[in-house]
Each structure stands twice: as structure tokens, then as C-alpha cells.
Amino acid sequence: MIDLYTYRTSNGRKAQIMLEECGLDYALHIVDITRGEQGEPAFRIINPNGRIPAIVDREGAGGPDSAPLVLFESGAILLYLAQKTGLFLPEDEKDRWRAVQWLMFQMGGVGPMFGQAHHFRRAQTQVEYGIKRYTTEARRLWGVLDGHLAGSEFMHGDYSIADMAIYPWTARYDWQGVALEEFPNVKRWFEAVGARPAVAKAMAINLAEAA
Numbered sequence: 001m002i003d004l005y006t007y008r009t010s011n012g013r014k015a016q017i018m019l020e021e022c023g024l025d026y027a028l029h030i031v032d033i034t035r036g037e038q039g040e041p042a043f044r045i046i047n048p049n050g051r052i053p054a055i056v057d058r059e060g061a062g063g064p065d066s067a068p069l070v071l072f073e074s075g076a077i078l079l080y081l082a083q084k085t086g087l088f089l090p091e092d093e094k095d096r097w098r099a100v101q102w103l104m105f106q107m108g109g110v111g112p113m114f115g116q117a118h119h120f121r122r123a124q125t126q127v128e129y130g131i132k133r134y135t136t137e138a139r140r141l142w143g144v145l146d147g148h149l150a151g152s153e154f155m156h157g158d159y160s161i162a163d164m165a166i167y168p169w170t171a172r173y174d175w176q177g178v179a180l181e182e183f184p185n186v187k188r189w190f191e192a193v194g195a196r197p198a199v200a201k202a203m204a205i206n207l208a209e210a211a
């Protein structure tokens with residue numbers, strides 16, 4: 001059993017998509033970041049950085065040490081679950097690293113830059129410099145994705161954790177000042193990924209189902 005500490009945000013949804021895709025048994029714990037629950041001492045024991053998502057794998061990572069594994073950072077969670085299940089990362093080593101490369105592109109680029117675009121574009125105090133800087137950077141990243149997806153069905157090889165990581169961020173395209181029609185290759189990929197039942201379920205995260 002895995003405990004998932006999350007909220008209905010892009011990073012939170014990444015972990016839940018993977019748990020759903022793998023059919024793993026998990027309990028949903030909502031950390032309401034609009035009420036500051038991510039900063040409470042009980043949650044900081046799980047993630048000293050005070051951010052969602054985080055997981056506790058009660059079975060541990062296997063091997064001689066079977067103590068529960070506590071993990072934060074959504075990219076680390078996706079990699080851990082891929083290794084645990086043997087699912088959603090290519091077996092071939094070169095292909096595996098290329099999929100990991102796109103996961104890191106999300107962790108270091110798409111997530112932080114789209115996040116800043118959301119912040120500045122939706123802030124009560126409109127700061128023109130911030131809006132311009134992060135809208136421009138978000139659109140540049142959309143262009144990189146569109147160029148790549150022109151020649152690739154998914155981010156690399158078959159559908160993988162790289163797709164799961166990027167999808168929830170692209171789902172906020174309107175917050176980034178983007179219309180899907182402007183990036184037809186991302187649109188095609190976006191519709192294919194969004195049609196997966198696991199993705200649809202995580203995107204419609206049901207707070208009432210939480211433990």
C-alpha cells in the first residue's frame with residue numbers, strides 16, 4: 001500500500017497518474033495547499049520542503065531493508081514507481097535515458113517556467129516584466145514540445161513517465177496564454193494522453209475519495 005500526499009495541481013497529478021496507470025494500491029491524502037497544510041509539522045516530517053506530492057511506500061523499496069520508503073519530488077516518485085513496477089520506461093538503456101531526459105526537461109523547465117507563468121499572469125498585482133518573461137519562456141517550451149512531437153508519437157518511444165510528467169502542465173494551457181491549435185503536434189499528443197482512463201481519473205481528482 002502506498003500513501004499519496006497530494007493536491008489538485010500539476011505536480012500532484014503526475015504521481016497519481018502513475019499510480020493509476022500501474023494499478024497500484026494507494027490511499028489518497030489531500031494536503032490542502034490553499035490552507036497551508038503543506039507547511040504543517042506533521043507533513044514536514046514527510047517532506048521537509050513542504051511541497052506536494054509525496055509518497056510513503058509502506059512495503060519499502062524491497063531488498064533487505066523493508067522499512068517504509070518516504071519520497072518527495074514528483075520526478076523521483078515517477079522514477080521510483082517505474083523501477084518498482086518495471087512499467088512506463090523503455091527497457092533499452094539508450095531509450096530509457098532519452099525518456100528520462102524528457103522527464104528532466106519537465107522537472108527543470110516546463111514545471112518551473114509554466115508555474116511562474118501561472119503566477120505572474122494570474123496575480124492580483126500585474127507585473128509586466130514577469131508576465132512577459134514567463135509567457136515568452138512558456139511559449140518557447142511549447143515550441144520545443146511541438147517540434148519534438150512532430151516526429152514522435154510520445155515523448156520517447158511508448159507512452160512513459162515523461163508523458164505523465166508533462167501532460168498535467170500542458171492541461172493548464174489557458175493559464176499560459178496558449179491555444180492548443182497553435183501547437184498542432186502537442187494537441188494531437190495531448191488528446192491521446194488525455195483519453196487514457198488513468199489520466200482522466202487523476203485529472204478529475206476527487207477530494208471526497210481522500211482518506
Ligand SMILES: N[C@@H](CCC(=O)N[C@@H](CS)C(=O)NCC(=O)O)C(=O)O
Nearest residue numbers: 009010011033051052053073074075
Ligand atoms: N519540484 C517539486 C515541486 C513541488 C511543488 O512545487 N508543488 C506545489 C504544488 S504543484 C506545492 O506544493 N505548492 C505549495 C506551496 O507553494 O507552498 C516536485 O516536482 O514535486
